[in-house]
Amino acid sequence: MDDISPRSGMVRKRTSIEDFECPICGQVFCTPVTTPCGHTFCKPCLSVWVFEMDSSTCPSCRGALDSAVLSNIDKAADDSVRAAFPEEWKARMTLACEEANKVWAEQLPFLLCDDFECSKMARGLESINQQNQSLARSCPRVVCSMLTIPRKWFLPPSVRPRAYQGAPVRLETLRFNVSAPEVYGHALELLDLQPGLSFLDIGSGCGLLTCLAAALVSPGGRALGVDIRETAVTFARSNLERARALLGERIGSSLLGATALE
Numbered sequence: 563m564d565d566i567s568p569r570s571g572m573v574r575k576r577t578s579i580e581d582f583e584c585p586i587c588g589q590v591f592c593t594p595v596t597t598p599c600g601h602t603f604c605k606p607c608l609s610v611w612v613f614e615m616d617s618s619t620c621p622s623c624r625g626a627l628d629s630a631v632l633s634n635i636d637k638a639a640d641d642s643v644r645a646a647f648p649e650e651w652k653a654r655m656t657l658a659c660e661e662a663n664k665v666w667a668e669q670l671p672f673l674l675c676d677d678f679e680c681s682k683m684a685r686g687l688e689s690i691n692q693q694n695q696s697l698a699r700s701c702p703r704v705v706c707s708m709l710t711i712p713r714k715w716f717l718p719p720s721v722r723p724r725a726y727q728g729a730p731v732r733l734e735t736l737r738f739n740v741s742a743p744e745v746y747g748h749a750l751e752l753l754d755l756q757p758g759l760s761f762l763d764i765g766s767g768c769g770l771l772t773c774l775a776a777a778l779v780s781p782g783g784r785a786l787g788v789d790i791r792e793t794a795v796t797f798a799r800s801n802l803e804r805a806r807a808l809l810g811e812r813i814g815s816s817l818l819g820a821t822a823l824e
């Protein structure tokens with residue numbers, strides 16, 4: 563029941579139910595993550611805050627925050643909430659699963675599920691397949707990687723609403739296109755990437771293909787993006803950094819990042 567605040571180093575007891583409530587959803591923690599400033603939130607709640615709202619400050623104190631915080635699962639808080647308030651925790655998890663199912667079509671399953679092959683993944687595949695026949699033709703591994711790695715987070719916020727319209731997206735300021743989802747699916751299907759292989763993505767643009775490849779060659783493989791345009795490399799690096807924060811070990815050492823072509 564102890565919680566060590568990273569800032570103060572003080573140990574304070576969590577005792578009442580309020581101590582286990584996420585300031586964003588007002589319910590008990592579901593997969594809690596604790597920020598460097600010492601505030602705790604549900605991982606799904608904070609993921610939406612960081613990525614959907616594009617915020618880089620803590621919702622509670624406005625302290626600096628980056629996406630790496632999402633890999634900071636607070637095991638102690640998680641154990642405590644389960645033990646102290648099992649009914650509330652169960653209700654919160656059920657709600658979180660319902661929410662996750664709703665956003666399946668939006669490709670956000672990783673908010674809760676860390677298992678590539680889990681049953682939630684299978685249900686998600688089913689719903690995606692009904693909506694997108696061209697994606698349905700792809701092999702399950704390719705579809706899994708595409709479901710797990712959201713295309714919209716490789717686009718600038720202003721064009722994210724167009725992420726799943728099945729068409730290429732023009733990035734005017736960066737002066738390149740991000741191809742349609744099915745182009746990625748088709749290319750990856752033909753490449754048939756297997757764990758342990760090395761993949762060099764020449765002209766890596768936004769970094770999405772590099773990231774998808776990293777998931778497919780993992781474990782044991784390597785994926786590196788290379789681009790001649792410095793602005794593209796900078797953009798890809800920040801996209802890959804947050805993908806790494808979210809996907810953690812799933813792509814871990816396989817994702818080498820993006821680099822400029824010398």
Ligand SMILES: [Zn+2]
Binds near residue numbers: 584585586587588591
């Ligand atoms: Zn919450």
Ligand SMILES: [Zn+2]
Binds near residue numbers: 599623
């Ligand atoms: Zn804070």
